[in-house]
Amino acid sequence: MEDLINSSIIKGIAFCTYDKFGPQPIYMFPKPTELGETESFNKDKDINNHISLTVRDYTQIAIKNLSLLIGDGSIFQKSDLGDFKYFGIIPFPDFDATSLTFYHFISTTFNDLPLATAFCILVDENKRSFFYNNINRLKEIILNFFTLFDKKIIDNYKPQEEIEKDFKEIITQIVEIEKKPSTLISTNRKMKIICAGLDDSGKTSFLLSVNRKFSKLIGLKPTRGAKITSIEALGANIFLWDLGGQLSLRKKYINKAQIYLFEADLIYYFIDIKSRNRFKESIDYLQNILEVLDKMNQKTPIILILTKGDPDIIDTFLIKDNLQIIKKELGVLFNNKPLEIHVTSIFEIFTILRAFSSGLAKLSPNRDLIKHNLDILSQGSGSLLALLLSMEGLVLADYFSPDAKNLINVPTNEDLVNIFELSAPEFTRLFKIFSRYKSGGVNEAIFNVSNSVIYFKKIMLTESIMYLLFLLEDENSKSEIIKKLPNFIENTQDLVIRYIS
Numbered sequence: 001m002e003d004l005i006n007s008s009i010i011k012g013i014a015f016c017t018y019d020k021f022g023p024q025p026i027y028m029f030p031k032p033t034e035l036g037e038t039e040s041f042n043k044d045k046d047i048n049n050h051i052s053l054t055v056r057d058y059t060q061i062a063i064k065n066l067s068l069l070i071g072d073g074s075i076f077q078k079s080d081l082g083d084f085k086y087f088g089i090i091p092f093p094d095f096d097a098t099s100l101t102f103y104h105f106i107s108t109t110f111n112d113l114p115l116a117t118a119f120c121i122l123v124d125e126n127k128r129s130f131f132y133n134n135i136n137r138l139k140e141i142i143l144n145f146f147t148l149f150d151k152k153i154i155d156n157y158k159p160q161e162e163i164e165k166d167f168k169e170i171i172t173q174i175v176e177i178e179k180k181p182s183t184l185i186s187t188n189r190k191m192k193i194i195c196a197g198l199d200d201s202g203k204t205s206f207l208l209s210v211n212r213k214f215s216k217l218i219g220l221k222p223t224r225g226a227k228i229t230s231i232e233a234l235g236a237n238i239f240l241w242d243l244g245g246q247l248s249l250r251k252k253y254i255n256k257a258q259i260y261l262f263e264a265d266l267i268y269y270f271i272d273i274k275s276r277n278r279f280k281e282s283i284d285y286l287q288n289i290l291e292v293l294d295k296m297n298q299k300t301p302i303i304l305i306l307t308k309g310d311p312d313i314i315d316t317f318l319i320k321d322n323l324q325i326i327k328k329e330l331g332v333l334f335n336n337k338p339l340e341i342h343v344t345s346i347f348e349i350f351t352i353l354r355a356f357s358s359g360l361a362k363l364s365p366n367r368d369l370i371k372h373n374l375d376i377l378s379q380g381s382g383s384l385l386a387l388l389l390s391m392e393g394l395v396l397a398d399y400f401s402p403d404a405k406n407l408i409n410v411p412t413n414e415d416l417v418n419i420f421e422l423s424a425p426e427f428t429r430l431f432k433i434f435s436r437y438k439s440g441g442v443n444e445a446i447f448n449v450s451n452s453v454i455y456f457k458k459i460m461l462t463e464s465i466m467y468l469l470f471l472l473e474d475e476n477s478k479s480e481i482i483k484k485l486p487n488f489i490e491n492t493q494d495l496v497i498r499y500i501s
């Protein structure tokens with residue numbers, strides 16, 4: 001086992017639980033070294049890049065991992081803990097390491113509450129791109145592993161020797177990935193995001209709006225047919241490929257998919273919602289893209305962007321009709337798989353940032369856990385809606401209470417995401433108003449909107465400024481949020497640092 005770990009990028013693995021004795025590591029590989037023997041292990045790596053962790057180190061890892069999950073303890077009041085399966089990429093600067101942690105609950109005979117567990121795989125901090133680049137394969141291996149493993153510890157923790165072969169199995173599978181990585185393991189995560197769609201569908205305009213929001217515009221490199229810009233967002237270098245959409249160019253991208261679409265992390269596909277007469281042409285192009293992706297065996301997530309849904313026309317019969325038609329055709333193309341569709345307008349910057357961030361969120365293993373934290377913060381505090389926004393206005397997490405439906409008068413079975421779309425102009429206005437306060441050191445603002453309250457709060461997550469935006473039933477709810485806020489910040493900041501990189 002030790003040899004296996006030494007030969008891989010894995011520094012160590014730990015299975016930790018939160019039982020009646022609190023958070024503790026149960027299984028630890030490599031075996032912990034004696035206390036005191038290696039005070040400064042991370043400066044003291046031996047030739048194999050092997051690190052030695054003491055029981056105290058493993059305990060520290062258990063405490064940090066599990067406290068991110070347990071928070072203030074209110075998680076145990078949730079009824080559906082059995083379905084709770086979250087992944088997180090979490091920094092451990094004390095150990096020069098980053099972990100991929102899998103959280104879930106196990107029903108056991110020896111603990112009254114469902115047993116909260118954290119299974120964490122540690123790698124060198126500068127090798128963490130391994131996690132992001134292979135996250136789907138890793139998730140599958142880990143989920144499969146625990147469907148069997150959970151059953152083994154229903155009655156008691158088996159001794160480490162007894163379950164060692166199980167863990168050996170999972171490490172072997174991870175080493176397999178390492179041998180055949182989907183992309184090379186490099187220090188910095190570089191992401192390739194494609195923008196495709198017919199000519200005149202609004203790709204360049206969309207990207208200009210996004211670019212304007214990021215101060216660190218690294219450069220503009222024109223390529224034949226494809227314009228590549230690079231921005232730095234949420235700690236990652238993002239390369240945005242703007243694939244000009246004229247017919248001759250489209251053919252080129254499809255024929256040379258190995259260049260244009262190869263290893264794309266994400267595709268935004270643009271359709272002009274106003275030009276119904278080109279819907280078929282657009283769907284055909286999208287179908288061609290799907291086919292070549294399939295040929296390359298590439299499961300790139302696709303976000304659909306319906307552009308030019310300007311506020312003055314979005315409610316007209318014609319546009320509503322167009323929306324229905326295109327949604328139906330997309331449904332057919334994707335065999336009615338759930339789709340992510342956004343309506344945007346360059347006159348509502350928030351709609352563009354919202355669509356852009358939902359794409360980035362697809363690339364974040366931490367998205368679900370951050371959303372979970374926002375849920376905990378919002379639930380029971382009278383919040384109807386809540387958003388966690390980056391300084392540029394990217395939406396990192398959202399929360400909708402069931403009551404929000406009643407407040408914002410939409411047909412009952414309307415997707416909750418659409419409620420957001422309806423209220424977005426309100427938020428946009430608020431966002432603009434708030435930004436005026438930024439320099440003044442004001443860190444919160446309250447707005448009364450009909451008979452509810454919008455509460456805007458600036459927070460610091462590690463070194464990044466973030467905003468929380470709440471729609472509250474009344475102003476009293478604010479104090480409940482303030483009370484829970486330190487816990488939220490504590491549990492969320494590490495997840496935000498490792499959002500996509």
Ligand SMILES: Nc1nc2c(ncn2[C@@H]2O[C@H](COP(=O)(O)OP(=O)(O)OP(=O)(O)O)[C@@H](O)[C@H]2O)c(=O)[nH]1
Binds near residue numbers: 200
């Ligand atoms: N009303 C409205 N017009 C838009 C919007 N987005 C883009 N446009 C206009 O649509 C036209 C085409 O936009 P572009 O961004 O150049 O389209 P493109 O997809 O980059 O086109 P190609 O580079 O030829 O592939 C321009 O005149 C834009 O001003 C929008 O949200 N609303």
Ligand SMILES: [Mg+2]
Binds near residue numbers: 203
């Ligand atoms: Mg263009």
